[in-house]
Amino acid sequence: MMAGHGDDPHAVGGLARHIPVLLAEVLDALAPKAGDTIIDGTFGAGGYTGAILDRGASVVAIDRDPDAIAAGKALEERAGGRLRLVQAPFSTLDEHVESADGVVLDIGVSSMQLDQAERGFSFRADGPLDMRMAQAGLSAADVVNTFKAGDLARVFGFLGEERHAGRIARMIESRREKKPFERTLDLADAIQTHIGRGPKDKIHPATRVFQALRIFVNDELGELARALLAAERVLKPGGRLAVVTFHSLEDRIVKRFIADRSEAASGSRHMPDTPQHVATFRKAGGGVTPGEAELDANPRARSARLRAAIRTDAPARAGDFSIFGLPKLPAVERPGER
Numbered sequence: 001m002m003a004g005h006g007d008d009p010h011a012v013g014g015l016a017r018h019i020p021v022l023l024a025e026v027l028d029a030l031a032p033k034a035g036d037t038i039i040d041g042t043f044g045a046g047g048y049t050g051a052i053l054d055r056g057a058s059v060v061a062i063d064r065d066p067d068a069i070a071a072g073k074a075l076e077e078r079a080g081g082r083l084r085l086v087q088a089p090f091s092t093l094d095e096h097v098e099s100a101d102g103v104v105l106d107i108g109v110s111s112m113q114l115d116q117a118e119r120g121f122s123f124r125a126d127g128p129l130d131m132r133m134a135q136a137g138l139s140a141a142d143v144v145n146t147f148k149a150g151d152l153a154r155v156f157g158f159l160g161e162e163r164h165a166g167r168i169a170r171m172i173e174s175r176r177e178k179k180p181f182e183r184t185l186d187l188a189d190a191i192q193t194h195i196g197r198g199p200k201d202k203i204h205p206a207t208r209v210f211q212a213l214r215i216f217v218n219d220e221l222g223e224l225a226r227a228l229l230a231a232e233r234v235l236k237p238g239g240r241l242a243v244v245t246f247h248s249l250e251d252r253i254v255k256r257f258i259a260d261r262s263e264a265a266s267g268s269r270h271m272p273d274t275p276q277h278v279a280t281f282r283k284a285g286g287g288v289t290p291g292e293a294e295l296d297a298n299p300r301a302r303s304a305r306l307r308a309a310i311r312t313d314a315p316a317r318a319g320d321f322s323i324f325g326l327p328k329l330p331a332v333e334r335p336g337e338r
Helices: 023-030 047-054 066-071 073-078 090-095 140-146 149-160 165-175 184-195 207-217 220-234 248-261 292-297 299-303
Strands: 037-040 058-063 083-087 100-106 235-245 281-283 305-311
Touching: 023 047, 023 100, 023 235, 023 305, 037 047, 047 058, 047 073, 047 100, 058 090, 066 073, 066 083, 073 083, 090 220, 100 220, 140 149, 140 207, 149 165, 149 207, 165 184, 184 207, 207 220, 220 235, 220 248, 235 248, 248 281, 248 305, 292 299
Parallel strands: 037 058, 037 100, 058 083, 100 235
Antiparallel strands: 235 305, 281 305
16 A cells, blocks of 8 residues: 555545645755745645745745635735746646746645545545546546546556455446446445445545546646656756655655666766766755654644755756656546647
């Protein structure tokens, strides 16, 4: 099981207001100061942005959720010109800023989104089977009601690490012929009825499926990979990258990227055409996890991990998705994908 949203009570719409995770550690990694421009690629409820503004830096805050942008307007007005809100996928961050002193990404779904039943991210309360962060494009209901069982099993298996992926996919394919899945509780109850739930089971049987659907619908792993490449392009020499992840799939992508970009590779004299790579980042410590005090105050932080790196003066490398080891999933057409 992933160490993250899959077993986090907030993944099924847990209580608790939004609290910026690893805030002090993120600020240490970014070291924002007056005159700096920081990109907050995952604005959400504005926790990191507000703290960065308090340090005197300017912020370009990006979020594809129109609700998050609308909710941030008051903060934008109070910031006196030091905050610019942009509604867009964070993978396009380098299209909105020429250069930056720092980039921060907090990957995953926000508490604000989870707490709104009408957004369909959670089965704590009934809502439409939606899960779209941008409120447009392919929905979770589209996936559940149209994908073949084999494709559903791949989504549930790869993105949810669900050991009953095949069984659940076949159940869905059979049930939807009688009645399509349109509500969150309908899907969650169908999964629990089919799989069962033992007295020692700590999480609901549908948790991993909901996680997988959310990640797939929003192409969260692809977005993260593209955002890391964009951060490499936009950060100034000495610029700082800070990424907070909540489960192993995300963390593995960030770890692989930083490891690849912080190692220099030279060509062999026996193979003169071998590409030569110069390190574009240097690691800024290992994975940082929350301390006991933060865990007591904020259960959402339990599975969080921060990785940071500092940009060198080497030119950005060409994008190579093979370094990320992304799982092969059903292909869908996504608006604005590049």
